[in-house]
Amino acid sequence: MLTVTNLEITYNDIILALKGISLRVPKGRIVALLGANGAGKSTTIRTISGIRKTLDLKIEDGQVEFDGQVINDLEPHEIVAIGLMQVPEGRRIFAELTVEENLIIGSYSLSDRRKFVQNLERAFTYFPILKARRDQMAGYLSGGEQQMLAIARALMADPKLVMLDEPSLGLAPLVVQEIFEIISRINQDEGVGILLVEQNATAALSIAHHGYIIETGRIMLEGTSEALKENRDIREFYLGLTEVGAKKSFRDVKHYKRRKRWLS
Amino acid sequence: MEKIIEIVLSGLSMGSIYSLLALGFVLIFKSTGVLNFAQGEFAMVGAFICYTFASLMKLPYLVAFPIAIVLGAVLGVVIYALFLRRMIGESIFSTIMLTVGLASILTSTAGLIWGHDVYLLASPFTNKVVSIRGIILSQGALYTILVSLILFIVFLRFFNHSLLGISMKGTAEDTDTAGLMGINVRMIHMIAWAIGGIVAALAGMFLAEQSFVRLEMSHVGIKAMAAAILGGMDSIAGAVLGGVIVGIVESFASSYLSGLEFANFHTGDIKEVAAFAVMILVLMIRPQGIFGKEKVERV
Ligand SMILES: Nc1ncnc2c1ncn2[C@@H]1O[C@H](COP(=O)(O)OP(=O)(O)OP(=O)(O)O)[C@@H](O)[C@H]1O
């Protein structure tokens, strides 16, 4: 289980990006962290992953705990070794390497090398397209395939918990749906916990058990996915389902039809 | 015909030396972003270490050789740990100045320890030649070519098939993400410097077969750099190819062009500029080098 308590984070010693965040990802659950641009979602999972030096990020206060161990001061590779894997924002696959080489690197922390073949087969079962593309340079994959590769790569390490940073970014709705279904299946079949960072609240809440809403470095709201989906503010700001909005879009549709008739 | 083959072979033997150094140069640059201007000095120190054990202490060459390789790796790791670890991510100019400084410190330290004379490395191949069907080649040159060839195959397999080698390529492309994959990035940097030290020591010992052990050996570093740039600064294969091209061009230039006189114009030792002439020519046609890739765009 991942427990974040009262986390306060600065960049370059001045920019206060997180102002006391607390959240929990219970074992084997999917927890969504939702928020707009600049809310502090990536900062949260970068901190958990231990990327501090290259970003000049500092933990001013609070604590990150995983399976009973405080991991505030661990290095990224040490955090991977205890079973926490990140799928970074923008996928960050190794573009100059082949698909298979990317997966091999994902398995770096596996201490039992015999499990490599087994894990590779598992990755190919979840993402058959990667098997077909196995010897291709990863940089030439489509955006959706790259996202699949990034997830498959993380899975190669047999993680206990995977943190996904905006996996829907820049993808068509159908691809998003496909990928989210696979994420949900991975969670159910492998028992892997998921911290799902998203702006796309609809997609995220469709598979998450629990959710947190973050705004300018603070958690504003939390609850089960069902509760969040019913919440008025959430419906308005994140799901785009307000009455006003509905009317507006309805009028837009009518307008569009009229224009079209006039043109034809 | 025999003459041509001899020229090519002697070019290959010098080329192997450039290739080894270029390989270390590219590896360190790709992994850690540091242009190591002390690569030639590493080679010189490696040759002196071998000379110390083989010629001064009279140990068998087969013992001195691996000792020099191990100490070459140690030199690379120590230089990294003491000076360059903190410089990762700093501007390329400050790291260049740092390695240039290190190069001159290494040269003067070597001068203090071993002196400024010219020494002979006692090896089993000294002053021996092989002759096959009228083609005459020094044993040292043949030994250089064969051992280098084996090494290049080993390196290619290492970088394309081993977990560590593939992880080193990944770290070279994206350090932060490599860390997120569980790779201890600092260890990878250290290994890159260790390999850089090893290939330099090998190059130094091979170079000693071709001539002598002396401080000026380190000048080979700048030609290896030209070879690396020629090959594209990007891949092991590119570095090896760049080194071989420089070696062969030099060999032809020294056989056919050196010491010529046109009217009153003397071509002098044209061999020394051939490497750079080729590099400039190639870069004018292909600015990214022969094997250099244009970056793959992220989608
Ligand atoms: N490397 C950095 N240096 C300085 N400030 C940063 C850095 N990265 C993020 N910030 C700041 O921290 C705050 C939170 O950014 P963060 O990237 O965590 O947001 P986010 O929720 O992931 O947004 P997005 O949805 O756009 O990815 C922002 O105000 C941002 O400007």
Ligand SMILES: [Mg+2]
């Ligand atoms: Mg972000």
